[in-house]
Structures are given as C-alpha cells and as structure tokens.
Amino acid sequence: MQQIMLVEDEAALVTAIRERFEAEGFAVTTAASGEVALHLLDTVTPELFVIDLGLPGMDGFELLRQLRTRLIDAPVIILTARGDEIDRVVGLELGADDYMVKPFSLRELVARVRVLFRRMAAVAALRAQVAEQPAAPAARTELSLDPVRRSIALHDQHLVLRPREFALFELLFRHPGQVFTREALLRQVWGQGAFFDTRTVDVHIRRLRTRLATLDPELAERLQTEWGVGYRFV
Incomplete structure (x- = not known):
C-alpha cells in the first residue's frame, strides 16, 4: 500500500x-x-x-x-x-x-x-536502463559517478548531489555532447504527465551548475546551454 x-x-x-x-x-x-x-x-x-x-x-x-x-x-x-x-x-x-x-x-x-x-515508477525504470549503459571514458571526463550515493568525484574530491540534480547530471554525463531539450529532460528525469512547465528544468540546471562550481568552476561550464533548444554536457 x-x-x-x-x-x-x-x-x-x-x-x-x-x-x-x-x-x-x-x-x-x-x-x-x-x-x-x-x-x-x-x-x-x-x-x-x-x-x-x-x-x-x-x-x-x-x-x-x-x-x-x-x-x-x-x-x-x-x-x-x-x-x-x-x-x-x-x-x-x-x-x-x-x-x-x-x-x-x-x-x-x-x-x-x-x-x-x-x-x-517510470523514472526508476529509466534510471535502471541508464545505469546499464557504459559511462563516458574516465580519461576524457576526469569524472566518476556513484549512483548509489548520488555523488560525483573529480581529482579525489567528492560532491553529493540531490536526487534530481544527480539524475539530470547522470543523464547528460552518459551522453556527452548530445543536446537534450527541456521537454526531454522533464520527461526522462521527472517522468510523463508532469503538471508543471519546463521552467523547473531551468531551475534545477541553474542549481546544479552552482553545486558543480563548488567542486570545480570549469566543470560547471561544461554543462552548456544550447539556446532555444536545451542543455548538453561536454
């Protein structure tokens, strides 16, 4: 129940x-x-x-x-x-x-x-699918992700993210260079049928950048905006 x-x-x-x-x-x-x-x-x-x-x-x-x-x-x-x-x-x-x-x-x-x-339920299923996909090579990204602890590591420094912050970052990180529209991010991280608009994606991306900057300002810059379209990680 x-x-x-x-x-x-x-x-x-x-x-x-x-x-x-x-x-x-x-x-x-x-x-x-x-x-x-x-x-x-x-x-x-x-x-x-x-x-x-x-x-x-x-x-x-x-x-x-x-x-x-x-x-x-x-x-x-x-x-x-x-x-x-x-x-x-x-x-x-x-x-x-x-x-x-x-x-x-x-x-x-x-x-x-x-x-x-x-x-x-849909997000849990999506996270399971994403977890099965190989992460981008560590030599390229200098980053590692820990889905269990919802943390990222860079140069032996660790940052624990909030659950949706981590879900956003994980999706973008595992698809380097790919642009995701706000609608796609809302659908894949929050799930189908959300009752609010895509501004919530902008809010969480802004907060995610702020958190990443505490680990490395250059890392936050790698979370890029494709104006009029959405976001990508490079």
Missing part, C-alpha cells in the same frame, strides 16, 4: 482528504504542523507528501526545505490558498513536484497523486 503524509492544519480538510485517499487504497499519515511531520519521519517513510503552505510555526516552504536537506526525494504536492506565481517558483526551487490552489477538487488531487506515483 502506497504511503502518503498529509501535512495540513485545517481539521475538516484533513478529514476529507484522508477519507478520500483511504477510499482510493492509500495509507495516510497526518500531521498538523511541520514540526510534527519531521518527528513522524522517525517512524514512517512516506512515499509522497501533501503539504499546506500556511502551516502554524514552520511553514510549508521550510518543511519542504528540511525534507530536501535530508535528501528525502519523495514527491511533494503543495497546497495553498495563494496562487501567486512567485510561490510556485519558490516551491519549484525548493524541490516541489506539483502545486494546487485552494479550493480544489479531491478527484483532481487523487489524479495528480496517481500521476506522481506512475512517474516515480
């Missing part, structure tokens, strides 16, 4: 969402605050989070930041009464996967949850 954590402080909404999720065959853990949600992670391992932004104390953005800092890569759907674009951008920057503005349809919420679970 797929596990979902719902972090929401509005009691009536919690009841409605939990009952609908359970009727659809999901197991649900609820938390009324970000602090409680983090504490529950000691005993449960959610496969997907539904998080309200307007939580008491630690808000939804901070909770999302804490989850990604802990390298918890489970998909996150943000719920909010605010529909401003800046909130969506901040959510994507922090690693959210989807965004729903209140009031919303429970049927649509369930549909989006199912899409995210299908995407997780």
Whole structure:
C-alpha cells in the first residue's frame, strides 16, 4: 500500500482528504504542523507528501526545505490558498513536484497523486536502463559517478548531489555532447504527465551548475546551454 503524509492544519480538510485517499487504497499519515511531520519521519517513510503552505510555526516552504536537506526525494504536492506565481517558483526551487490552489477538487488531487506515483515508477525504470549503459571514458571526463550515493568525484574530491540534480547530471554525463531539450529532460528525469512547465528544468540546471562550481568552476561550464533548444554536457 502506497504511503502518503498529509501535512495540513485545517481539521475538516484533513478529514476529507484522508477519507478520500483511504477510499482510493492509500495509507495516510497526518500531521498538523511541520514540526510534527519531521518527528513522524522517525517512524514512517512516506512515499509522497501533501503539504499546506500556511502551516502554524514552520511553514510549508521550510518543511519542504528540511525534507530536501535530508535528501528525502519523495514527491511533494503543495497546497495553498495563494496562487501567486512567485510561490510556485519558490516551491519549484525548493524541490516541489506539483502545486494546487485552494479550493480544489479531491478527484483532481487523487489524479495528480496517481500521476506522481506512475512517474516515480517510470523514472526508476529509466534510471535502471541508464545505469546499464557504459559511462563516458574516465580519461576524457576526469569524472566518476556513484549512483548509489548520488555523488560525483573529480581529482579525489567528492560532491553529493540531490536526487534530481544527480539524475539530470547522470543523464547528460552518459551522453556527452548530445543536446537534450527541456521537454526531454522533464520527461526522462521527472517522468510523463508532469503538471508543471519546463521552467523547473531551468531551475534545477541553474542549481546544479552552482553545486558543480563548488567542486570545480570549469566543470560547471561544461554543462552548456544550447539556446532555444536545451542543455548538453561536454
């Protein structure tokens, strides 16, 4: 049974969402605050989070930041009464996967949850296929990848990447010189049926370049933009 954590402080909404999720065959853990949600992670391992932004104390953005800092890569759907674009951008920057503005349809919420679970399965299958392909020769790249630890090594220095950062880098690294469109990267790293646009790819590429520059500024420059098309690694 797929596990979902719902972090929401509005009691009536919690009841409605939990009952609908359970009727659809999901197991649900609820938390009324970000602090409680983090504490529950000691005993449960959610496969997907539904998080309200307007939580008491630690808000939804901070909770999302804490989850990604802990390298918890489970998909996150943000719920909010605010529909401003800046909130969506901040959510994507922090690693959210989807965004729903209140009031919303429970049927649509369930549909989006199912899409995210299908995407997780598709990405896992794609990663297995990519892992079977030979990496570019070390003499050419001076780089090595560790898919288990999601880290890269250069001149005996190591950098641990966030899960999607590593998935992006691994795909580009294993196909040196090949240009991937934003749509292709979104499809292959995030999976089919994503509900957000290709700007999330730009956000993650920008963040990935920043992380690579801490290892070697020249390495970050090898992650190149093909203007109007997409990205490649040389």
